[in-house]
Amino acid sequence: MPRAGLIFQLFLRSSRVQAKRAVLTVAAIAWGSLSLILMLSFGEGLRTSLVRGSHGLGNGLAILWPGETGRPWHGLPAGRPIRPKIEDVALLSERVPDLAGVAGEIHNFRVSLEHGDNTYPARVIGASFAYGEMRNHIPRPGGRFLNPTDERLQRRVIFLGDELAKHLYGDADPVGTTLLVNKVPYTVVGVMIEKVMMGNYGGSEAEHAVIPITTYKAQFGRETLSNLVVKPKVPAHMKTVLHEVNEVLGAKYGFDPDDDRVFGVWDTVETQKTTLMMVVGIQIFLGVIGALTLIVGGIGVANIMYAVVKERTREIGVKMALGARRGWITGPIVLEGLSYTVLGGLIGLLAATGIIGLLAMLPTEGSDALALLGKPTLSLPIGLGSAAILGIMGMLAGYFPARRAASVDPVETLRYE
Amino acid sequence: MNLSGMFRSSRTEPGHVDGEIIRMERIRKVYDTGKVEVEALRSIDLEVRAGEFVAIVGPSGSGKSTLMNLIGCLDTPTSGEYRLRGQAVSGLDRERLADIRNRRIGFVFQNFNLLPHISSYENVEMPMLFGAVPKRRRKERVEAVLAKVGLGDRMDHKPTELSGGQMQRVAIARALAMEPDILLADEPTGNLDTSSGGDIMSLFEDLWRQGRTILVITHDLALARRAPRVVEIRDGRIVRDEQAAA
Numbered sequence: 001m002p003r004a005g006l007i008f009q010l011f012l013r014s015s016r017v018q019a020k021r022a023v024l025t026v027a028a029i030a031w032g033s034l035s036l037i038l039m040l041s042f043g044e045g046l047r048t049s050l051v052r053g054s055h056g057l058g059n060g061l062a063i064l065w066p067g068e069t070g071r072p073w074h075g076l077p078a079g080r081p082i083r084p085k086i087e088d089v090a091l092l093s094e095r096v097p098d099l100a101g102v103a104g105e106i107h108n109f110r111v112s113l114e115h116g117d118n119t120y121p122a123r124v125i126g127a128s129f130a131y132g133e134m135r136n137h138i139p140r141p142g143g144r145f146l147n148p149t150d151e152r153l154q155r156r157v158i159f160l161g162d163e164l165a166k167h168l169y170g171d172a173d174p175v176g177t178t179l180l181v182n183k184v185p186y187t188v189v190g191v192m193i194e195k196v197m198m199g200n201y202g203g204s205e206a207e208h209a210v211i212p213i214t215t216y217k218a219q220f221g222r223e224t225l226s227n228l229v230v231k232p233k234v235p236a237h238m239k240t241v242l243h244e245v246n247e248v249l250g251a252k253y254g255f256d257p258d259d260d261r262v263f264g265v266w267d268t269v270e271t272q273k274t275t276l277m278m279v280v281g282i283q284i285f286l287g288v289i290g291a292l293t294l295i296v297g298g299i300g301v302a303n304i305m306y307a308v309v310k311e312r313t314r315e316i317g318v319k320m321a322l323g324a325r326r327g328w329i330t331g332p333i334v335l336e337g338l339s340y341t342v343l344g345g346l347i348g349l350l351a352a353t354g355i356i357g358l359l360a361m362l363p364t365e366g367s368d369a370l371a372l373l374g375k376p377t378l379s380l381p382i383g384l385g386s387a388a389i390l391g392i393m394g395m396l397a398g399y400f401p402a403r404r405a406a407s408v409d410p411v412e413t414l415r416y417e
Numbered sequence: 418m419n420l421s422g423m424f425r426s427s428r429t430e431p432g433h434v435d436g437e438i439i440r441m442e443r444i445r446k447v448y449d450t451g452k453v454e455v456e457a458l459r460s461i462d463l464e465v466r467a468g469e470f471v472a473i474v475g476p477s478g479s480g481k482s483t484l485m486n487l488i489g490c491l492d493t494p495t496s497g498e499y500r501l502r503g504q505a506v507s508g509l510d511r512e513r514l515a516d517i518r519n520r521r522i523g524f525v526f527q528n529f530n531l532l533p534h535i536s537s538y539e540n541v542e543m544p545m546l547f548g549a550v551p552k553r554r555r556k557e558r559v560e561a562v563l564a565k566v567g568l569g570d571r572m573d574h575k576p577t578e579l580s581g582g583q584m585q586r587v588a589i590a591r592a593l594a595m596e597p598d599i600l601l602a603d604e605p606t607g608n609l610d611t612s613s614g615g616d617i618m619s620l621f622e623d624l625w626r627q628g629r630t631i632l633v634i635t636h637d638l639a640l641a642r643r644a645p646r647v648v649e650i651r652d653g654r655i656v657r658d659e660q661a662a663a
Contacts, residue, residue, distance in 0.1 A: 003549070006547075010546070013535050013539060016534070314530070315532055318530045318532060320515065321489070321491060321518060321524050322519060322524070322543055322544040323517075323518040323519020323520070323544055323547045324515060324519075325516075326511065326512065328547065410491050411491050411492050414526055414530060
């Protein structure tokens with residue numbers, strides 16, 4: 001029966017190793033755990049920023065853009081362009097109950113915006129009011145996005161991207177002011193908060209402006225949609241919902257609901273899944289690099305413990321002659337290896353926490369790369385995972401030298417100098 | 418203080434208390450070096466009774482160290498029967514042998530074999546840690562045995578701060594700590610000058626007079642003569658077993 005108290009007492013009474021060697025070993029473990037924790041934390045930061053980035057576009061959406069039919073249908077030839085109109089947004093929301101939301105948008109890339117002496121060429125899109133919530137166009141405090149009344153009354157109101165607002169207004173608050181859209185006055189109702197965004201279509205959202213889709217039709221005279229944005233109630237049902245959309249529009253415009261050439265589709269649920277898998281892959285890769293570094297440290301501990309066993313052969317033989325059982329020889333050695341590992345691990349953890357804290361104070365504004373890399377994040381799973389790896393490694397690094405110690409033959413060691 | 422009674426409960430076979438300590442019958446030990454088999458001991462028969470003081474002598478290579486290892490349960494015989502205080506030792510596993518060494522054998526080595534980084538006190542205490550002796554009993558016992566060997570005032574000294582003779586006294590105190598059935602000393606004076614060697618031998622004589630069973634292995638015949646019984650080994654056999662006239 002192993003006696004923990006005795007093993008601990010024997011550990012305290014075993015002779016000290018050379019200080020320099022112990023310090024180097026602990027440093028190797030500290031370095032290894034520092035790399036492991038930093039690598040994992042960077043992976044975690046990257047994941048957080050990618051997830052947040054994909055949320056910038058909106059959650060669980062598909063973007064549809066109209067094309068041409070790819071096959072004949074009911075006597076109609078292939079190659080016919082299909083152009084859904086503003087009214088189809090209401091049609092879809094009525095006919096497809098599985099939709100949580102649907103929005104239409106019409107883009108104009110060459111619109112002149114004027115405020116005071118500033119004139120700025122920008123992209124203006126006409127969009128359904130539902131667009132704001134679906135596409136995460138969150139207004140800054142003091143402003144709002146477009147609402148159903150704006151749309152019904154064809155109000156000349158405009159919602160600005162944050163970068164665009166800066167171009168036109170500098171640091172002044174645009175909300176409530178009037179600006180000219182191709183010489184027509186509009187009231188600014190809101191400015192978008194800054195958001196991290198991975199991927200877009202048509203251009204940066206920080207640089208565009210949104211007006212009600214009905215107002216757009218009135219000013220620019222176009223009612224065919226550039227894009228449809230749909231959001232199913234259940235993200236996993238995306239494929240079914242997209243087919244239902246095709247059935248409704250196919251019945252109206254005369255195309256095969258199974259014709260996948262009619263709409264180009266960006267299924268963000270699908271791409272998000274891919275992104276996450278990629279991130280997990282990166283995390284595993286980083287984790288493996290970190291773990292390998294740590295294992296090098298672990299080999300260092302095993303090495304020092306082998307040396308310790310060799311130096312203490314006589315001591316071990318004496319203890320055996322005095323009646324030490326196997327576990328009382330091996331236990332303190334495992335404990336010693338483990339204590340180097342734990343000490344090194346703690347130092348590594350402290351250093352990692354410090355470095356992560358310093359990095360968190362670095363500004364990331366102005367650097368897309370830094371913004372994308374995100375802040376390294378030290379999460380509880382990372383801590384626990386690193387601790388588990390350290391513990392197992394420490395045990396192994398002590399176990400094998402201890403096994404050698406247990407095989408010491410007291411007869412051999414006691415008689416000779 | 419009645420020290421001999423302290424550990425009575427851990428003893429076995431009370432019928433043997435005044436009887437035989439060691440009984441060896443037809444003990445052989447063969448070392449197989451791979452190519453050659455070396456027969457270190459050929460059919461040893463030896464009996465040691467409680468309270469005896471035996472010197473085992475013989476030139477180097479005679480097999481006396483092998484015999485000491487077998488008696489001390491550091492090694493097991495190739496064949497033959499060895500009973501220590503009535504208990505058959507031959508077939509026991511490592512852990513059982515460790516327990517027997519701990520409780521029944523007190524080793525004294527030529528080179529002392531004290532642990533250099535801990536104090537005399539802790540060295541003497543070591544076997545009692547293995548033997549799960551409670552802390553308070555350990556303290557009493559360490560103080561008693563160190564006083565007995567005349568080092569009551571050197572408890573906190575480390576071995577490096579002691580003379581050779583003092584180190585050997587600490588080693589003897591350590592050997593006494595668990596109240597063993599037998600003190601087994603291997604060339605205990607080999608590393609000491611004549612004067613300290615004589616002192617150590619006198620200490621053994623004192624201990625013997627107090628009723629302990631002592632077995633000393635030596636090649637120094639002058640020292641051996643101080644023991645009442647001398648067993649001589651040559652080429653793995655006992656060639657002489659003499660009881661000195663009292």
